[in-house]
Amino acid sequence: MKVTDVKHFLAHPGGRGKNLCFVKVETDEGVYGWGEAYTQSDRDTQITAHIDQLKRYLIGRDPRNIKHFMQIAYDDFAGRRSAMDLWCARSGIEQAMWDITGKVAGMPVHMLLGGACRSQIRVYANGWSGSTNPQTLAERAQEVVEMGFTAMKFDPIPGPWRTYVSKDVENAAIENVEAVRDAVGWDIDILVEMHRRLAPMHARRIAREIERFRPFWYEEPVLAENIDALAAVKRDINLPVVTGEELYTKFEFREVFEKQAADIINPDVCNVGGILELKEIAAMAEPYFVVVSPHNYNSTTLGLAATLQVSAAIPNFLITEYFVNLEEFGKDIAKIPFEVKDSYIQVPTTPGIGIDLDEDRLANYPYQPFPARSPRQYYEEGP
Secondary structure, eight states, X not given: OOEEEEEEEEEOOSSSSOOEEEEEEEETTSOEEEEEEOOBTTXXXXXXXXXXXXXXXXXXXXXXXXXXXXXHIXXXXXXXXXXXXXXXXHHHHHHHHHHHHHXXXXXXXXXXXXXXXXXXXXXXXESOOOOOOHHHHHHHXXXXXXXXXXXXEEOOOOSSOXXXXXXXXXXXXXXXXXXXXXXXXXXXXXXXXXXTOSOHHHHHHHHHHHGGGOOSEEEOSSOTTOHHHHHHHHHHSSSOEEEXXXXXXXXXXXXXXXXXXXXXXXXXXXXXXXXXXXXHHHHHHXXXXXXXXXXXXXXXXXXXXXXXXXHHHOTTBOOEEEEGGXXXXXXXXXXXXXXXXXXXXXOOOSSBTSOOBOHHHHTTSBOOOOOOOOOOOGGXXXX
């Protein structure tokens, strides 16, 4: 079996957010595989450029030799120079190679990773808030509960992402967490997302004030580039700390474990290096008593499918992410979409990663750039 082509599809799902990137690897035996590469708004065509270049080295190879190709993609192709765009492209291709391998073996991918540790995967809702107004957040949080979710994540901090913020911003974040907790009650898990934006002093103060609302976790209070600062914040607060969505490969997670800087990690299968890399990172986390909650700001199709396969196979899985604002798009392009019931998705049992896309339906969502954002001028910055 040899790879004959590698295709990518940038799709605009409508609404706010980003274009999504799907990867299809085709072979001379008619078996094909799908994967998804993580994207960011304004940083999507850079990822497809990497896919086009990697394609030159994958064509003609057996797609089942996954580990070796991923290694040479780093050693020989990239010259051992890391970059988010590279890891995203690699991740999409790697998932597609696993999809082919599972189909040829007649088994779901998780069975090739050691078998299932569970039959269903718990998910939390994200992509629902769209506001930092406490009343609006409360109303939308109630809607998420009515959809059947038992866990939800949101960012409570108003304004642009800045390292240093005013006391008013801190107070607004605290008020927003309180509003959501009051709206959903104590039986629903609320996951607080800080988006690695704050200096440690702000992260500590907010954490101490929201402890009384019992958040499920406190995600990325500070940048993961400074693991010592992250570890210091974790020691000083009484909330489970999450990090990992901006870290790529097991080499970047090593220091998090060694310095005990997080209770939970959230690597993303669409940018961390792919299915096997996520599995290996999860194995590294085990002896440090760190649980894994895969980040999944991807579609509810391929990215979710790859996430489900790894989540099924690791013993230290906690919960994973589901973007409700991408659900309608996902159900339209998937031949058989995933279904969420009471915040759970059944582990796929079909060969491969467990989902297929309808290319005709996908063509209805062509790439289009989002309108340019409006970063502040220096004279517009507040105190």
